[in-house]
Amino acid sequence: MLVRLSAAIAAICLLTGAAYAQGAAKPTDPQIAHIAYTAGQLDIEAAKQALKISKNKEVKAFASDMVRDHTAVNKQALALVKKLKVTPEDNDTSRSLTKQADAKRAELNKLKGRAFDKAYVDNEVAYHKTVDSALESTLIPSANNAELKSLLQTGLKIFQGHEQHAEHVASELK
Amino acid sequence: MTPRRICLAAVALFGLISVSAQAATIQVTIDNLVFVPAEVTAKVGDTVEWVNKDILAHTATAMNGDWNVVIAPKQTARLVVKKPGNVDYFCKYHPNMKGRVVVTP
Ligand SMILES: [Cu+2]
Numbered sequence: 380m381l382v383r384l385s386a387a388i389a390a391i392c393l394l395t396g397a398a399y400a401q402g403a404a405k406p407t408d409p410q411i412a413h414i415a416y417t418a419g420q421l422d423i424e425a426a427k428q429a430l431k432i433s434k435n436k437e438v439k440a441f442a443s444d445m446v447r448d449h450t451a452v453n454k455q456a457l458a459l460v461k462k463l464k465v466t467p468e469d470n471d472t473s474r475s476l477t478k479q480a481d482a483k484r485a486e487l488n489k490l491k492g493r494a495f496d497k498a499y500v501d502n503e504v505a506y507h508k509t510v511d512s513a514l515e516s517t518l519i520p521s522a523n524n525a526e527l528k529s530l531l532q533t534g535l536k537i538f539q540g541h542e543q544h545a546e547h548v549a550s551e552l553k
Numbered sequence: 554m555t556p557r558r559i560c561l562a563a564v565a566l567f568g569l570i571s572v573s574a575q576a577a578t579i580q581v582t583i584d585n586l587v588f589v590p591a592e593v594t595a596k597v598g599d600t601v602e603w604v605n606k607d608i609l610a611h612t613a614t615a616m617n618g619d620w621n622v623v624i625a626p627k628q629t630a631r632l633v634v635k636k637p638g639n640v641d642y643f644c645k646y647h648p649n650m651k652g653r654v655v656v657t658p
Contacts, residue, residue: 444646447609447610448609448610451608451626452608533586536647537586537609537647539647539649540586540644540646540647540650541647543648543649544645544646544647544648547648
């Protein structure tokens with residue numbers, strides 16, 4: 380049920396993305412920068428929770444990988460917005476991602492052991508898929524600045540890699 | 554140059570040539586989550602060198618389990634290949650990154 384629910388939320392996020400792509404309300408570069416940064420930060424927070432709760436070696440290693448990669452990318456993102464003199468701007472997509480992640484963390488906080496590991500890793504697969512789609516369908520096509528676009532393209536490759544990594548960890552947990 | 558010097562120089566030169574004929578270093582660059590070139594050929598005893606230009610850590614992990622090389626951000630890591638055969642490898646952290654080392658005897 381919970382998996383279904385998060386899939387539904389992911390679908391809504393995708394629809395939001397599609398609406399953006401069609402309408403005039405395309406996200407601006409300051410908004411895109413905010414969404415990309417937020418997406419990374421939320422995955423770091425999820426990983427920190429896993430590092431606290433999980434006792435599974437592989438799950439913990441995966442979580443450490445997420446902290447390391449997203450910290451490195453967000454550091455680069457901050458350096459870029461500073462260089463471009465862009466101030467990241469909060470927006471509905473960032474807010475909805477944050478709200479969804481907060482709810483997920485609260486839900487996972489009640490779990491332990493295998494149940495936690497499975498729920499965390501499954502959500503990592505779903506979350507990375509959602510972000511991949513948002514990057515592909517909305518954020519990358521909407522970005523105006525070439526350097527921002529190129530950072531997002533690298534971000535997409537990283538997120539796709541993490542998605543495959545998460546899928547591998549999920550298959551090991553079965 | 555004295556004859557003795559010339560002789561020393563010749564020995565040094567020969568030494569260099571014979572060393573390079575024995576073992577080569579084959580370079581693979583990692584740029585934006587891609588192994589370039591995707592396939593390299595090496596002889597047993599050669600060194601494969603991965604130069605990581607990314608801000609991320611990557612690995613070169615043999616699918617057959619023979620080796621696992623971690624390449625830190627902006628660093629270079631090396632491996633001496635010991636067995637002939639085709640080894641497909643990937644990055645453990647980003648499994649969408651793939652490459653191959655063809656090792657000839
Ligand atoms: Cu990698």
